[in-house]
Amino acid sequence: MKKIRDLVVDDTFEMFVLIKQADVRLAKNGKKFIAFTFQDGSGNIDGKFWGATEDEIERYKAGKVVFLNGKREVYQNTPQVKIIKLRLATEEEPYQAELYMEKSPVQKEDLAEEINQTIFEITNATWNRIVRHLLVEHQTAFYEYPAAKNFHHAFVGGLAVHTVSMLRIAKSLCKEYPALNASLLYSGVLLHDLGKVIELSGPIGTEYTLAGNLLGHIVIVDEEISKACVALKIDEQSEDVIVLKHMILAHHGQLDYGSPVRPRIMEAEVLHQIDNIDASMQMMMGALEQVEPGQYTNALFGMDGRRFYRPNSK
Amino acid sequence: MKKIRDLVVDDTFEMFVLIKQADVRLAKNGKKFIAFTFQDGSGNIDGKFWGATEDEIERYKAGKVVFLNGKREVYQNTPQVKIIKLRLATEEEPYQAELYMEKSPVQKEDLAEEINQTIFEITNATWNRIVRHLLVEHQTAFYEYPAAKNFHHAFVGGLAVHTVSMLRIAKSLCKEYPALNASLLYSGVLLHDLGKVIELSGPIGTEYTLAGNLLGHIVIVDEEISKACVALKIDEQSEDVIVLKHMILAHHGQLDYGSPVRPRIMEAEVLHQIDNIDASMQMMMGALEQVEPGQYTNALFGMDGRRFYRPNSK
Amino acid sequence: MKKIRDLVVDDTFEMFVLIKQADVRLAKNGKKFIAFTFQDGSGNIDGKFWGATEDEIERYKAGKVVFLNGKREVYQNTPQVKIIKLRLATEEEPYQAELYMEKSPVQKEDLAEEINQTIFEITNATWNRIVRHLLVEHQTAFYEYPAAKNFHHAFVGGLAVHTVSMLRIAKSLCKEYPALNASLLYSGVLLHDLGKVIELSGPIGTEYTLAGNLLGHIVIVDEEISKACVALKIDEQSEDVIVLKHMILAHHGQLDYGSPVRPRIMEAEVLHQIDNIDASMQMMMGALEQVEPGQYTNALFGMDGRRFYRPNSK
């Protein structure tokens, strides 16, 4: 059976796919339609389902596997599918979402071990206890969530992969600059994006939650630390806690990017820079893989729309 | 005895004054000095105390009343005092800080009554309980703190005065636009700047605290709401709570002004606009009072450096 | 007979509609086409008329009622109509433009009374005479024009409705801040958008006029005041006149938004803020009405592209 990435314009096809996104929108005529993104292991494709009934909206949610009969078209330079027929996969068919999702390049166990190892290196008791408390509390989600809805590390387990990459860079910087407080920097790395487990709806059919849209993952971690202090009876006005929260709040680096304060301790500035490096490396590597030497990538939204060149030079 | 505002260039004088600010700085020669702001009922004046010992730094803190022997000079267009001699006021002398501070134009009791009245109009139980809980918890500070270190409402009780002015505007807008959710808007007004009681050090010798500098008052209120939910057993993931928090987080209107999210519910946008109006009215009125009709004020920092004209026209 | 908002994709239909806009453009092949917006009470829809002759361009102007035979399609996520046949409505048919336009929510008489009442409260003779003179001169248009081509108050009578809403807010602010000069603020509110009656072509088929595009409504009112001074023999160099003109010129608040000067008197700053509130309230209320609780609006162009959330919370 063909995969999404094999489809050519004007192909008519039938295949099982996962509903990755299912946005219900109101057309200007007052009727609802569903803007689908379908996914299999090989790629994604969008398609609109016009005039959806309440029933259909209920049935075709993100995370469901469907049997799709469609035609491959092009709209505004982007492939899309004209939906001819659609039905849910039955239990006799390959209906499990996991079969259709992109896999993390690293094993969860390896990530967990590297993270646990690092926690031992956090010698400040306050930070150690808070980090441990929060990672335990959100353990399952932490190893399953992506690091973003789109852009970088947008796959199952992406959040943990991103965290571990950053830890490694943090460690080499601590070696090069011994003035850095390693305990603080590692704590910041481990917690900085943990709010994504509340900001996003989950690894499958990932959407922003209401809290994600109205509060954002930065503030969400901050609240989690506050509540951890209540639970662990740690004084929230202590410098240890304020400084740790600052790490999280400042990690986007600029007010314009959603940090309510700019980095004002050295480790917070460094955390921001490491986050930058890993996120942009992931975006560039992902895009360059898809082109041949001597070609340019598409414009990368997360890199200010630049198109990157893949050299032939070695 | 002369007051600060009576001093003329080259006057040598002796008077009791309150230390409003006492910033210890490191001069480039490695010695410490104290950058003082002195205050009496009539005005402020700055003065530097060179080569301060640890002992003197400990003794001359913000909030202390001192007997100052000095000479009125001018430095960079600003009056300043050359400190000749300095000592703490004794208990036989007028040593109470309150004697030297600017007074609020409104009685605390009147403010409290208006606020309590408004709380009755918050008909949503979640918001009502959270607002009540937090105002009770920070009751004393709320009626004593200024609304800012400098700029607008920078006097004892300024925070409550600012809050009540905004409530009145909120009420007239709710009348004009019935689509506004009054309960939500009032809750937002009441809590929006409450974080100042943690961001600032207090009504006397007001400084930013470490939490103020590294977290900021916006995030501080958000944390307070999270902890109130724990205490009151309110589900933090409920829409009621998320929406209330959003009011606070978005009230600076722009990411650039320190809000981690922009207003995305109507009442949050309105809260931001009301805050703007009251803060700018206070700055403009304060500056215009000091000039004659037909003159311009000084450049107002909080109003993008504009100099405002006071018309003769009536 | 179906209304525009009832049409579903692929519907073929016949109906009477008003031509709201009819932009003649040059296609790259050198032929002209008309980009129509059609309107009935229920909504708008766009459609292109390819290869229009001079005759047809002359015949199908904005403001005409036509009988339209078309097919409802979708183009770039927006409904549009493919025009099958088109002819002017005859006098035997419902051919009056008024039948197809959005109605103001308020009666013209009520608006006029409230405005006239306010003029009495302008106690400065210069301002009173100028305001009265200009409102009389543009009386008819003032009560018929919309306040904008799109965005807020874009309906017949919208300009007067917007003006009256702002007057009410102005009055409550004058009560809260007695330092405001009420005569000046009311004069500013009454005149601030009067230039729209020259900037825009009229209530039906609203377009920008040449003066609208090349001068803008702000400068147009300023000129009107100059000419009123000539007619009324008021000294244009008097402070009264300069200050009134400044109110108008500065009311967009920022140079970037088309004001040639920023507000430098207190009432001008306040006028700008009131204008902001009423315009944004109108845009938010309009958009939120069209979605259900728990949903987001479309991106609002006039609100920096934000999508607003309509809470379930009450």
Added chain:
Amino acid sequence: MKKIRDLVVDDTFEMFVLIKQADVRLAKNGKKFIAFTFQDGSGNIDGKFWGATEDEIERYKAGKVVFLNGKREVYQNTPQVKIIKLRLATEEEPYQAELYMEKSPVQKEDLAEEINQTIFEITNATWNRIVRHLLVEHQTAFYEYPAAKNFHHAFVGGLAVHTVSMLRIAKSLCKEYPALNASLLYSGVLLHDLGKVIELSGPIGTEYTLAGNLLGHIVIVDEEISKACVALKIDEQSEDVIVLKHMILAHHGQLDYGSPVRPRIMEAEVLHQIDNIDASMQMMMGALEQVEPGQYTNALFGMDGRRFYRPNSK
């Protein structure tokens, strides 16, 4: 007798000087002081007059010649004078302001002839009549005013000199690009800065007037054209008039620089560029004259703070 530019630090001196500016300010101690700029043919120097009485403020206005006994000091890298004694020059002494002012490099008669010649080349009757009308009305001021308070062409007659330089560039551009409408471009050049005769107080002791501060010279010319139309019975809604006004309104090129509309006809864009060239040439030439080859000028405020290099190369 020494001139201002000959004074060395610590010189005590007596000389006749013209008061170029006399800003009365309120010191923070509530007393008034006068911030003087003194001028003779050779240069300017600032000095503060502390504790000025109403009488002295009245006596020492900009435009008066005074006998100054002072000491040359330095303040913030800028020469300044400590005022020891000050009195008005008597009629027996060289008391005429003209003796102390910078002279225009060109004769008024030559400028006038070149301008009148150009008016003949404006073949559009509407523009010709309006230009002629306004230049006659403001004739005296037009040939005496500077083109700016500081920066470029800040000398007696500077406005006319600036205008004529621009006319010459305009003529060579019309020759190179025959598509330009010369009548329109020359009309724009002749009127573009005429508002300065109302924006500024005059050639001596130049200050911004109230109209200058609150309306600005751009809008002032626009009003003058409106009134000229009334006087000349020209239809203000005709395209000729709208287009001419647009030239003036758009000539700062950007909203940010105070134009309420951006250039949208070709001649308006060109007018803006010519204005730019002549203003920046004047600033650069003025600054480069004061340094030797191989040196840099001071930072030029009107050129974004750049310091320009004067090459040795020829």
Added chain:
Amino acid sequence: MKKIRDLVVDDTFEMFVLIKQADVRLAKNGKKFIAFTFQDGSGNIDGKFWGATEDEIERYKAGKVVFLNGKREVYQNTPQVKIIKLRLATEEEPYQAELYMEKSPVQKEDLAEEINQTIFEITNATWNRIVRHLLVEHQTAFYEYPAAKNFHHAFVGGLAVHTVSMLRIAKSLCKEYPALNASLLYSGVLLHDLGKVIELSGPIGTEYTLAGNLLGHIVIVDEEISKACVALKIDEQSEDVIVLKHMILAHHGQLDYGSPVRPRIMEAEVLHQIDNIDASMQMMMGALEQVEPGQYTNALFGMDGRRFYRPNSK
């Protein structure tokens, strides 16, 4: 036979056209397609060639003449051609690219004479030798290349036409401002865009080269001067050379527009302004020619998206 500009929507046609651009892109299905721009004397039209083989990619390169059988459609408001059949023109057919290209309005010989004449006026030996050396080296390309891929002077020979227009303006400015160093200014004009002969691929099927994308034409000229110094044994650290290079490097005026330094000598600032004038004149004239008096042009990308009005006034 019809020309491109005569085609009407839905026309099916056959004609010879030149391939102006042929971008090979990877569709999301992994197949390649060619995004063509076809050109004849009368205009351009785009068309996509789906599922192109390596063979076809090799065959249909920019610069080739093809026989095209297609259908004229519209996509996103832009005419485009649906490609029905395509083959290379044979040598029996009109297969020469030159037949299908826009012509320069000026003769190459006239341009060359004017340029050579100007070189005589460069009296500084260093600049004269460098200019002469580089113009000789790139002689052929200099008179054939366009000045830009799109926007202004985008025709064969456009680079030389642009250079000569600028020379003329430079000459009239040198007459008006004798303080300008004419040798330096002319040298700057002659070399400023010479890097385009390396930045762009050529007059036919113009594309950015790799050097164009990764280095840019500004830096390329700078390198050329460095190498000319080596060849001519001119000391690269001499002021003459540094100043000449600065002219080139600074000619975009702003860092934001790709100049690595801002103009810091007077002639560099003027060079930037002249470049601006000629480029914008060319864009405005080109667009205004295509509309009737009383109409607006399309939004001009190179002029910040402004639509220009063509007046009826004369």
Added chain:
Amino acid sequence: MKKIRDLVVDDTFEMFVLIKQADVRLAKNGKKFIAFTFQDGSGNIDGKFWGATEDEIERYKAGKVVFLNGKREVYQNTPQVKIIKLRLATEEEPYQAELYMEKSPVQKEDLAEEINQTIFEITNATWNRIVRHLLVEHQTAFYEYPAAKNFHHAFVGGLAVHTVSMLRIAKSLCKEYPALNASLLYSGVLLHDLGKVIELSGPIGTEYTLAGNLLGHIVIVDEEISKACVALKIDEQSEDVIVLKHMILAHHGQLDYGSPVRPRIMEAEVLHQIDNIDASMQMMMGALEQVEPGQYTNALFGMDGRRFYRPNSK
């Protein structure tokens, strides 16, 4: 004998110091003065030398050691010295500049070894030859120059220290992201700031050269590579060369920071990020060293004016 950092306000002193900077400026009275920065091992101090003769200007150049008799004062919050007497140190006295300069924390030999080691790892022959050629050519200067006039690594040998720190980070990133081309990244690191040896005047009395001001170090390296290609007979249009130049040209990351192109290959983006990290680490560490735990640094110009907090937390 006292050192600069021991001086207290009002101290009168005599000591040997090195002239670090000696800017000759024109005072407004037409006389020249020298703005000195003096330096000894312990710190810097500024002082002005009024009314300098040509002779004195010639004698007291940056790099000379002088015997200074002065008084320690304060001006605008900055220590400065009032110069009482000044003479050159004689050869009997400690007159060698090296005695008064800040030392690099690392040995030149260690740096050289690490760099030479790295060159072996550049396996691409073109890059290897160019890097080797240029490092040999500028060998002496490379190990002596600072990396900047002020800000980061502003000490003898700072350029090499900065380069080596960056190399180490580059290596750990290559390990973490094997997709990076290590040869290219190391080549970029080694050459990126080499232009400083021409941009700056030298390790003593560091000033910007004319080439530094008018061309900038980024373009200077680019030229050096061009000339190296000539010398080594490497084809300058080869991708290897273009890509290497791009690394240098893009390394400031943004046009606004002086890069004529933005990074468009992955290694160029990474080079920019590494440069950022090392420069900001150096600035933050330098400033934090000077304050106690619990204090804030001064505003750091190179870090957008932020004041950094040094935590007590460990």
